[in-house]
Amino acid sequence: MEKHLICIMCPMGCNLTVKEENGEISVTGNGCNRGVVFAKEELTCPKRIVTTSVKTKNGVKACKTTAPIPKNLMFDCVKEIEKLRLKDAKFGQIIIKNVLGTGADVIVTANE
């Protein structure tokens, strides 16, 4: 099996070719080792960092997951964040610990 992917680990966007033979995954076209990690994960369990906003008393504040979470949980993660109404939100503050059991926290990223 051969698959073509674009690496999303950095803005370089390397064109990756991933081959799977006898359970062995090989990656070519990567500019650095993060491309190999990305390609292997993309075939087994694709993950993404989720960035969205959380409601506060006066409006909304930007937030993100501290690590990539499984792609199929992105919408559920946004729903979890939508349930919150924060009184106050400081830069870097954890607003959900271990969101959906993924191991990633959700933190406030707004520049204030």
Add this chain to the structure above:
Amino acid sequence: MVTDVVVIGGGPAGMSAALSASRTGAKVTLVERDEVLGGILNQCIHNGFGLHFFHEELTGPEFAYRFRKMVEGDKNIKVLTSTLVTKIEDKKVEFMGKNGVQEIAAKAVVLAMGCRERTAGNISLCGTRPAGIVTAGVAQKMVNIDGKMVGKDIVILGSGDIGLIMARRLTLEGAKVHAVFEINSTSSGLRRNIMQCLEDFDIPLFFNTTIFEVVGKDRVEGVFYGQVDENFRPIESTRKFLKCDTVVLSVGLVPEMYIAPNATICKTTGGAVVNEFYQTDKEWLFSCGNILHVHDLVDNVAIEAEQAGEFAGLFTLGKLPEHSKTLFVQAGEGVSYVLPYSLFEGQGKVTLKLRLKEKVVRKTLVAKCGANILGKKFILAGVPGEMMSFEIEKNGATDKIVVGIE
């Protein structure tokens, strides 16, 4: 008020330029029209920033936060927020702020005001002008800063990065993004954004396709769209209707030069013409970041502005290297522009920045002075949407330098 360097614009370019100018020993005043430093980064809540500059993946507001803390911790930099520059003339900057209209006399001015989005008017979008036509950046501000949705059924015109980012953002917020139309045959956005913003959410991207006409009286009701020929003219036989309530425009950015003094402008970039010290044709006026030429990555903006700020600082202290003979740099075959527009004769390496005219595969970029080759770079795959840097050797150049594809 008196200072050495006035930096106009408190986004990534302005903050970076202010910090490096201050490091030279110059006194700096940084002027920002918004209440908080950070510029457009504050609304770019997605990740992917900082990998080159901070060696860490950050979101826009986090990138801005780090810079803001450095600026606020620098005693040589005076920050004026909620302050709008109204005039720049003969090293004097007039502004309107908390204490009314005032003026600062400076020894150098750095333009770092970034760029503006092209609007429906700029691209002569046909049809009516109901509510629901917004630029991608405005949509981004509404959703990420004001917490308001722009619509439910979205069509995006143009595949620039902000448009792609907004396709994902609006989808996560519960809207249905029906399609992205791109009039060109390639996207001007980064490849990774096409993958993680469109493919991840099964949003179709149509090339050589545009909106023929917007329909709707009070609110957008839909668009007629279809394919274009090689001269970008609509092919009427391909005309189709798509129901939607919102049209998001991501159709390019233009340097925000309207406040700048009469500096010579490059027709391709829309920014000032600068030499290798980022000086415009007025030696006290410097330019960097998106007001000079539109970048793809904030990291590149920060790096460029860091250099420009340092040169501006050195200039005010009389420490800028002597100007030797000017060597003009010209965009040759397949290259739309090269920056800087001129170098000074001398030794050493210099990094040029350029954009290609069209997609190239397995070609070589060459910088030449007459028959003398100053640098070569192999391009595996290059597109106009991605800015390239190209290191060349100045040594041996005595006249005009031409950079082109061979």
